[in-house]
Amino acid sequence: xxxxxxxxxxxxxxxxxxxxxxxSVEDVYATRLSRRALxxxxxxxxxxxxxxxxxxxxxxLAMDGNSSQNLATFCTTWAEPEVHAxxxxxxxxxxIDKDEYPQxxxxxxxxxxxxxxxxxxxxxxxxxxxxTTGSSEAxxxxxxxxxxxxxKAREAAGxxxxxxxxxxxxxxxxxxxxxxxxxxxxxxxxxxxxxxxxRPHQLRAHVDENTIGVVAIxxxxxxxxxxxxxxxAAELDAVQRDTGLDVPLHVDAASGGFxxxxxxxxxxxxxxxxxxxxxxxxxxxxxxxxLGVGWVVWRHRDLLPExxxxxxxxxxxxxxxxALNFSRPGGEVVAQYYNLLRLGRxxxxxVLDSCGRTARALAEKVAALGPFTLLYDGQGALPAVSWxxxxxxxxxxxxxxxxxxxxxxxxxxxxxxxxxDRQETVVQRVLIRHGIGYDKIMLLADDLRDxxxxxxxxxxxxxxxxxxxx
Numbered sequence: 205x206x207x208x209x210x211x212x213x214x215x216x217x218x219x220x221x222x223x224x225x226x227x228s229v230e231d232v233y234a235t236r237l238s239r240r241a242l243x244x245x246x247x248x249x250x251x252x253x254x255x256x257x258x259x260x261x262x263x264x265l266a267m268d269g270n271s272s273q274n275l276a277t278f279c280t281t282w283a284e285p286e287v288h289a290x291x292x293x294x295x296x297x298x299x300i301d302k303d304e305y306p307q308x309x310x311x312x313x314x315x316x317x318x319x320x321x322x323x324x325x326x327x328x329x330x331x332x333x334x335x336t337t338g339s340s341e342a343x344x345x346x347x348x349x350x351x352x353x354x355x356k357a358r359e360a361a362g363x364x365x366x367x368x369x370x371x372x373x374x375x376x377x378x379x380x381x382x383x384x385x386x387x388x389x390x391x392x393x394x395x396x397x398x399x400x401x402x403r404p405h406q407l408r409a410h411v412d413e414n415t416i417g418v419v420a421i422x423x424x425x426x427x428x429x430x431x432x433x434x435x436x437a438a439e440l441d442a443v444q445r446d447t448g449l450d451v452p453l454h455v456d457a458a459s460g461g462f463x464x465x466x467x468x469x470x471x472x473x474x475x476x477x478x479x480x481x482x483x484x485x486x487x488x489x490x491x492x493x494x495l496g497v498g499w500v501v502w503r504h505r506d507l508l509p510e511x512x513x514x515x516x517x518x519x520x521x522x523x524x525x526x527a528l529n530f531s532r533p534g535g536e537v538v539a540q541y542y543n544l545l546r547l548g549r550x551x552x553x554x555v556l557d558s559c560g561r562t563a564r565a566l567a568e569k570v571a572a573l574g575p576f577t578l579l580y581d582g583q584g585a586l587p588a589v590s591w592x593x594x595x596x597x598x599x600x601x602x603x604x605x606x607x608x609x610x611x612x613x614x615x616x617x618x619x620x621x622x623x624x625d626r627q628e629t630v631v632q633r634v635l636i637r638h639g640i641g642y643d644k645i646m647l648l649a650d651d652l653r654d655x656x657x658x659x660x661x662x663x664x665x666x667x668x669x670x671x672x673x674x
Contacts, residue, residue: 232259269616272644275634276618278459278489282639286546287539291494297534299335300525308534311541318544320501322465323457323474323483331475332508333501334526335537339458339486340378341528342500343419346454346482347382349502350417352509353452363413371410371451372419373402374426374623376458379419388416394625400429400580404439411443417452417481422473423459426622428580428588428633430460434472437479452481452507459586461485461499462492466552467560468584481507487540490556490586492547492638497536559587559636562645566634569649573656575599579631590633601659603632609655615648 232238235256242260271281294308302309312335320331336342351368358365369389372379383390393406401424411418418440420433433455440451455473457464462485464471474480480503487497502508513526547555563582567589570576576591593599603619610617617634621627636645 232256270614272640273614274616275636275640275648276616278486278635278637279495280488280492280638282637283492283494283539284546287494287542290538290542291535294533294535294538297538299532299534299537300527300530305534308538312534312537315537315541315544316499316501319461319485319499320475323461323501324476325501325503326475330504331501332505333499335487335540336498336500336527337529337532338488338496339456339484339498340376340381342484342486342498343376343378343454343456343458344382344386344528345500345526346456346484346502347379347388347417347419348386348512349482349508350452350454351386351388352512353507354414354416356509367414368416369412369414370417370419371407371415373406373421373431374424375419375421375456376425379456389414391415392624395623397626400424400427401431402436404432404435407436407439408443411440411449411451413449415449415451417454420453420455420473422455422457422461422464423586425459426620426631426633427590428459428586428635430464430468430471430473430585433474433480434477437477440479453477453479455480455483457483458486458498459489462487462490462552463556463586466549467556475503488536490637491540492543492552492555493536493540495536497540555638556587558642559638559640562640562642563587563589563634563636565642566636566645566649569646570652573653575656575660582636587636588634589636590631592629592631596630600661603630605659606632606652606655609659610648610651613651615651617648 232255235253237252237256238260242264271277274281297305297308299305299308299312315335316331316333317329320333325331334345336345347370350370354368355365367389368387369391370379370383371391371393373393374395375392380390382388391410393402393410395401396403396406401421407418418436420436421431422433423430433453437453440453444450455461457473460473461483464473474483482500482502484498484500485491487493487499488495491497491499508526560582567578567581570589570591571578571581575593575595577594578589578591580588580590582589593603596602607617607619617632619630619632622629622631634645634648
């Protein structure tokens, strides 16, 4: 049995006191802590050896799924060793304390300026933005700015300002939270047959004088497609010409904000459109930074009401802050900066091109299996694939059955219904991220083929009674 040193020597390397147990060669799995279940409800009375605690907690964490097989999440699950080193170096960095950690604050500002430039903000450095804990917080900050600007304008005009609404298509739950938490009516436009998101001709029936803004999604969670931001902006321009209603556009680019600039530069969705007031994105998705960092940028500083910015006297200095939380780690912001420098435009393009090729290869495999209709084949937007059953009634299985069978091989491939008015359509989706290679996805394709064969009756018993055989 291999023995590992457990315990730390006494200060100065002095031997343990006379009569104390010698733990210098004690095996981790023979310590007092390992002889019973780890405490779960009460803080233990005695301290424990750090090596043993680390090993036993790692044992529990090993029971989690393999994150590289989690094809449901947009979030980054792989990083270079240099990112790990920077995260460790930033363990003590509090992003809120810009006076104590001015260089970390400077790095945050650099990232904001780089993203503003990437998203074609007007020249002259008028854009303003900040980092957040993720794209959900960034989206809420963008929504708050919309609401406060609308309310201020209504009050200045002597009009009621008590019934704000926000118009959008199928959005991520963060916008539902925003509407509930900040008392805004969320007008979610139902999906039309054959559509993958909000369409311009649907806007007029939903916007009115109480609309604080329209949210366009660059990378719809359910279908992975881009909503037509330029066409939505053009329709709102037409609405203003016809009715006088000036409705701003916020782009939720949680996923697409770090994809479109590199692999779809001709898609006009950002500050090139005057109607776009603000953009949020997730650094820990296709920005390839670790969890959790997001970004929000306003076209110019006048679009962020000054009443929302707090000037705080804290930890030795005064600083402006606009966030839903206060203290948070700086490591993710520094890691984002690392990725921007490390990859550059060329590197982001190369990684995303590779992800896109892998997604399209998987789409071909899925289409060839027979029972599926592709909803999104990985071309034109995010590196992803989504599909539905061509004949749900006659297939002999559901996509939920397929999800469960794939889970036996460790794959997490979600199945879920589309949003309102198309909720009878159940889809499956696979996301290809940095760190998920072609070979691994081809292994998924093999397992997908085998699962369909079993569920279609080729080996029904094997699918219903999975087990181990020598």
